[in-house]
Amino acid sequence: MKIFHNPDHRAHSGRHEMYRGRLVACHEVPARLDHVMNELQHRPMGELLAPPPAPRARLERVHSARYLDFLAHAWNEWVAQDPANAEMDVLPSVWPARGFRSDVPPDNFSARVGLFSFDAGTPLTAGTWQAAQTGAACALAAADAVLAGDRSAFALTRPPGHHAGPDFLGGYCFLNSGALAAQALRDGGAQRVAVLDVDYHHGNGTQTVFYDRADVLTVSIHGDPRTEYPFYLGHADETGEGNGLGTNLNLPLPRGTGFDTWLAALDTAIARVHAFRADALVVPLGLDSFEGDPISGFTLRSADYPRVGERLAAMGLPTVFTFEGGYAVAEVGINTVNVLEGFQHTRA
Numbered sequence: 001m002k003i004f005h006n007p008d009h010r011a012h013s014g015r016h017e018m019y020r021g022r023l024v025a026c027h028e029v030p031a032r033l034d035h036v037m038n039e040l041q042h043r044p045m046g047e048l049l050a051p052p053p054a055p056r057a058r059l060e061r062v063h064s065a066r067y068l069d070f071l072a073h074a075w076n077e078w079v080a081q082d083p084a085n086a087e088m089d090v091l092p093s094v095w096p097a098r099g100f101r102s103d104v105p106p107d108n109f110s111a112r113v114g115l116f117s118f119d120a121g122t123p124l125t126a127g128t129w130q131a132a133q134t135g136a137a138c139a140l141a142a143a144d145a146v147l148a149g150d151r152s153a154f155a156l157t158r159p160p161g162h163h164a165g166p167d168f169l170g171g172y173c174f175l176n177s178g179a180l181a182a183q184a185l186r187d188g189g190a191q192r193v194a195v196l197d198v199d200y201h202h203g204n205g206t207q208t209v210f211y212d213r214a215d216v217l218t219v220s221i222h223g224d225p226r227t228e229y230p231f232y233l234g235h236a237d238e239t240g241e242g243n244g245l246g247t248n249l250n251l252p253l254p255r256g257t258g259f260d261t262w263l264a265a266l267d268t269a270i271a272r273v274h275a276f277r278a279d280a281l282v283v284p285l286g287l288d289s290f291e292g293d294p295i296s297g298f299t300l301r302s303a304d305y306p307r308v309g310e311r312l313a314a315m316g317l318p319t320v321f322t323f324e325g326g327y328a329v330a331e332v333g334i335n336t337v338n339v340l341e342g343f344q345h346t347r348a
C-alpha cells in the first residue's frame with residue numbers, strides 16, 4: 001500500500017496540555033510517528049510518499065471557512081498580543097456552553113480560541129497549521145490513491161484527526177483526516193462510504209461531520225464515554241438524525257475490555273458496514289487500545305493487532321487508513337505495522 005507520510009509533522013510539537021488542573025507534558029509527541037517510520041524501515045509495507053499540497057477547497061468540504069481562517073492565523077495573532085507569547089502554546093480557557101452564542105466570533109483572541117475548541121488539552125503551536133495542512137494532504141492523497149484503484153493506502157500523519165469537527169479542535173486534533181478522506185472518496189465517485197474508527201476514544205468529530213447524512217456510515221468502537229474522553233458524545237443511543245438516521249453506530253465498551261470482547265465489537269461493526277453496502281472504507285487507526293497505553297483502558301496486546309488487520313482486509317473494500325491515537329510511544333510503531341501486516345497478507 002502507498003503510505004503518505006507527513007514531512008511537516010515535527011512542526012507541531014506541543015509543550016503542555018491541561019490535566020487535572022496543571023500543565024503536563026504532551027502525550028501526542030513527534031516521536032510517535034518517528035517510531036512508525038522506523039518500524040516501516042524494518043518491515044516495509046509499501047512506498048513511502050510525501051503528499052501533494054491540499055487545496056483549501058478540499059478542506060472546506062469538511063471544515064468551515066471561519067475555522068480554517070482561525071487556524072491559519074491563530075499563531076500570528078497570539079504572538080501579536082505579546083511577543084513573549086512565542087515561548088508558550090495557545091490553550092483555551094473559556095468556552096461557549098449551552099445558551100451562549102457561537103455565531104458571533106469575538107474580536108478577543110482568547111474568546112475565539114474557546115469558540116473553536118472543546119478542551120484545554122490540545123495546544124496550538126507555531127507549526128501546527130503547517131503540520132495539520134500537510135496531514136490533511138496525506139489523507140486526501142490516500143483517498144485519491146484508492147480512487148485510482150489501489151486496494152488500500154495509509155495516511156501516516158500527526159497531529160491526529162478524529163476528534164476535530166467542522167469548526168472545532170480538541171483531543172489533540174485540528175483537521176479531521178478520516179472525514180476528509182471519506183468526503184474525498186464520495187467526491188471521487190464512491191456512492192456509500194463507511195468510517196470504522198478503532199481508536200480507544202470515540203470519534204466525535206467524524207460522527208458530528210456526518211451525523212445527518214445517509215451517504216457516510218460512521219461506526220466507532222471506544223471506551224464508554226460515561227468514564228472516558230471525550231465524555232459528551234459516543235453513547236450507543238446516538239444513531240444519526242434526519243437523512244442520517246440509522247447511519248451512525250457507537251459501540252462503547254467498559255474500561256478493562258480485552259481482545260475477545262473487543263473483537264466481537266469489531267465483528268458487529270463489520271456486519272453493519274456490509275449491511276450498509278459501503279463501496280469504500282476509512283479506518284481511523286488509533287493504537288491506544290493497547291494494554292500499555294498510558295491514557296487509555298483496553299488491554300489489547302501487540303500480537304492481537306495482525307488479527308485486526310486480517311479482519312479489516314477480509315471485508316474486501318478499498319480502504320484508507322488514517323493514523324490517530326496511541327501513546328505507548330515505544331510500541332506504537334510495532335502495533336501500527338502489525339495491523340498493516342495482517343491487512344496486507346489477507347485477501348478477501
Ligand code: Q9C
Nearest residue numbers: 121160171172229295324325
Ligand atoms: N488523562 C486521540 O487519541 N486527553 N486523542 C486525555 C488523559 C484527551 C486523545 C487526558 C485524549 C485525546 C486522537
Ligand code: ZN
Nearest residue numbers: 199200201325
Ligand atoms: Zn484516542
